[in-house]
Amino acid sequence: MSVSYRKRVWSWACFDFANSAFGTLVLTFVFNTYFTLSIAPSESEGTTLWGNTVAIASILIAILSPMLGAAADAFGWKKRFLAISVVLAVLSTAALYLPGKGDVYLALTLFSLSLVATELSIVFNNAFLPEIAKKEEHGKVSGQAFALGYAGGLICLLIALVGFLPEGGDPWFGLSREGGQNVRATNVLVAVWFLVFSIPLLFWVKERRPKRHPEGFLVVARQSFGRMADTFHHLREYRQLFWMLIARLFYNDGLVAIFSFGGIYATVVFGFTFQDLMIFGIALNVCSGVGSLLFSFIEDRIGSRITIVISLVALVGSTSVALFITSKAAFWVCCVVIGLFLGPNQSASRAYLSRLTPEEKANEFFGFFAFSGKATAFLGPLLYGQMVAIYDSQRAGMAVIPALMVVGMIIFLLKTREVSGEESVASLDKE
16 A cells, blocks of 8 residues: 655654654763763763763764665665664663663663664664655755654653653652662653654655665675775765765764763753753753754755754854853753754755755765764764863863864855755756
């Protein structure tokens, strides 16, 4: 039975609703802070260990994404790879319930596995965009998916706040506050959420079959290395795409650092409690969802490139101000601005890439989209953690974020230009 266009689009977008819970609760607001303050020996050491772990995971993602993307392009395996990565992400995230005080390396190992699996699943989901959406609607569909993702993160945060981390009363399911059991249980909530809302994509979005290849799995595995080298060569032929990915190497590092350390920064510098973090996360997700939704209607009119530039200016300004302020109220204002422009930046980057990418190379180039986000993504978390270790100051770590974004913005402004939905990729790069 054929699936309608609208149903395919919303099934695809639902995956953003599914995976956003991981980024919101595990990576940004709850588990990272719990690890730093309750599992690690000290706040400073916990921040450094967390940064190093995110850096190592980012390198693994950078290596695996283009190789698996190239294999998925050639042999039609992206749905298979997507399903495997979702299962691994769900199991390892649920297992984050287990580590308690002092279980540093168990916690970091499970977190690394869950982060790598989640990011790989997003790579394969992104690669479906050219297949499921009309090219002239890539910006709109991508933006609405990000808005839905922030809504998912928001709802999951609300459930965590009310049921697992209530300020008064007992947590649900007989969970105890002793030993942080109720905090650790939020990882199980994320795992169930991820699994349930991944189902529409896995059932209702069909993968286009490529030409069949007679080679076996081992041959395919070896060929993926050669295809990765070919992708480097092909990217150099698409100059706009190449420079967009180079620029994103830097500005995405800043985003990764925001996601990795935002909750820690708020807790250590401004004294946020877990309840404060939940409210903080809810507000940030509301702003991010509103920003993504608003820009989804105007991005196709003003262009993905202009949207990226506007968002970067706002993000650089707000993170720079957050370096120096001491007022909790002023910090909230900065966070609202960051929230409003996080979603549009990510959505416009995905849409800009989809417009520049030949359909037959979608998985291959979207693998490198993840590569551009992860190849140097270890720098942001690593530099943040090292700056905290050297200066014993979260503000010193925060200074890394606007610096990386400025470098990315300069490259993007100098080396790219807008491309319309109907414009030929080949003609664009001949100019």
